[in-house]
Amino acid sequence: MRIINLVFLVVISITLGSCKKDVGDCFKSTGKITSEWREAGKIKNIILHNNINLTLVPSDSTGIEISAGKNLLSKITSELKGDTLELSNTNSCNWVRDFSKEINAKVYVNNFCRLDYRSTGDVNCNDTIYSDSLIVNVYEGSGSINILSVTPLLKSAIHYGTADIKISGYTHLSQVYSAGWGLIDNRNMISTFVYVKSLSTNDIYVNATETLSASIIGIGNIYYKGNPINISVDNQGSGKLLKIED
Incomplete structure (x- = not known):
């Protein structure tokens, strides 16, 4: 019985250790809605993931404005490879948070050509x-x-x-x-x-x-x-x- 208990404790310790980062996300509140501007080069294509709402803004210049809870912003990624932008919410345990506090991304584009959608968010344009x-x-x-x-x-x-x-x-x-x-x-x-x-x-x-x-x-x-x-x-x-x- 002692051996079984010891094995159980070891397994739990390893599991908690490997999930420590995710568990931290689960107990993290959304925080006050905050906007963050991110510089970007030419954006012709967008891959949209997770629960991010996207607004396309026609513009002579390009850039990204993310609006979300302050505590979540660092894990809302905007990775630009060439002229393709990939937007993702990598925060864990999103289901435990207030769904009324949405994640919104405004992307300023010139000659936007392609959207690959793998999301639950809405996509609109303001012009x-x-x-x-x-x-x-x-x-x-x-x-x-x-x-x-x-x-x-x-x-x-x-x-x-x-x-x-x-x-x-x-x-x-x-x-x-x-x-x-x-x-x-x-x-x-x-x-x-x-x-x-x-x-x-x-x-x-x-x-x-x-x-x-x-x-x-x-x-x-x-x-x-x-x-x-x-x-x-x-x-x-x-x-x-x-x-x-x-």
Whole structure:
């Protein structure tokens, strides 16, 4: 029995020692909401993780403003590799804290081109994003993405997760893909050419003026605005291609 107790104590000691850093985070309060400015070079791409809300701010200069509890700021990382910024909340035990005290990141961008979303936060912009192209990928997560964009090429895709995508503005070519559970609502993204593929249980909304090509493999419907001259549909699922009446 003594040996068993000794082994138990050793295991507990090792566990607590290895988790000391994480345990410290668990007993750390959020602290007063504080803003911190971080210098950054050129930012064209963003990878968003965890429970961080992101606001894109079109600007001639670039930089990052993080607003969060003072005690959490040091572990909200903003790592820039080349022109790709990766935002993460590396604090432990976030579930024990006050969810009303959000983590917000304002990122000042010029010619922003790509968002890879792996988050539960929301993404917005405070003005129109002008860029050579715009790619929005949802790989996991459950927040909402709402962007106003003017770009020659738009790609919006939900690969996995329940996050929603809503993009408005103007583009020449729009490519849309969904295999997740979230809604893609691009009905206010006026596009000359639209190519859309749905493997989703949710619906997709698009807007085409000249050409609309749709592939439906899932049960979700594809709704479209506009009066495209050329319409083609490959329907292998139970979803339908439906026009939104004005």
